[in-house]
Amino acid sequence: MHEMSLAESALQIIEDAAINQGFTRVRTVWLEIGKLSCVEKDAMSFCFDAVIKDTVADGARLEILETAGQGRCARCGHEMQINTLYEACLQCGSYGMQVVAGDAMRVKELEVE
Amino acid sequence: MCMSCGCGANGVFVRGKRQSGKTGAPARFRPHAAGTPLKDNDATRIVRLEQDILAKNGAYAARNRELFSSNGILALNLVSSPGSGKTALLVRTLQALKNTRSLAVIEGDQQTDNDAERIRATGIEAIQINTGKGCHLDAEMVERALRQMRLPQNGILFIENVGNLVCPAAFDLGEAAKVAVLSATEGEDKPLKYPDMFRAARLLLLNKCDLLPYLVFDIALAESYARRVNPDIRIIRISATSGEGMGEWLAWLEAHQKESNRHAPA
16 A cells, blocks of 8 residues: 555655754644545545654644646647546547646645644 | 555445545635744644655655666566566566676565565576565665665666556656556456556556467457557567567567667766
8 A cells, every 4th residue: 555655755744844844743734636646535544644643743634635637638739627547538539648737746735833 | 444454435436336435524725825823823833845745756766767877777667466477577588688688686575585586596686675564666665775786787677566556656766667567367457447557657568478369358458448548558469488579578678778878878
């Protein structure tokens, strides 16, 4: 389950920020997870709760912001919302939509004290 | 939610039906001005980070890629389900190339040294990474392995990832290309079931083709599904047992190795 190592990476970003920005407790963490990123939202929540024990983020509330997938057709340039990587272009019918948005995994903001 | 691995009921479908998961309204994101308290008399403040979760892995991968490039090494990340015949294919490939090329292998598995032993039997150096409970290799693990091995100067490094079509897709190891192996004893629709991996791969080796006469596997359908996910993917029908397709695969390796050598400093 790769969400565990992604949760650990997110925690490391938070711990680095705690040192650089001088906070000692995190109340809320906002993660942005694109619909086309290979992350299962609930698995991420589960793993995040597991990795934050006894850290600066212990007990923090996790808010996951799911962003929609957006693709551009490699053949005709049509842009549309996509939920999978194998959707056909609604304009010309060809496969291979290039992902232009919705594949990000980011630590967006923290509420800290 | 599954309590053994944490997979979420919200994303799970049984017989095409979404399983009921956690209830409650989805979280709403309200952007705040960075550094400002949320409310009056509240001791909290908002820190804006906007940092990519994979950035650290990406930094290690960039370092690995630089090392490969400066040594003229073609590094390939071999990915597949368990049992697709990756190691058998690799053994046959090493035997074909070992007299003319500098070669090395990094083996990733959760447990055991068995695959590295199979590689070493060919006379090629192999280093085994055991990920323990981990389901994929990451760029930092590969960097650690690289420090402990002799680099195949101007040759080819094969990185055999943990057998898993899901997790390794997200982790760049610094390779020149991901090579996916799908065998004829699996389902034709694997490219649709695990699209991230087939999108990320540059080459698809359709292995165990010698068994096609005995199977109901529709190879043209498997290829069309792979191209639906990734229209640019190159596909080679191959068999590690009969040797079918090996010539095409070795030619692909040679062409890509020349490319890596061209980028190496003189």
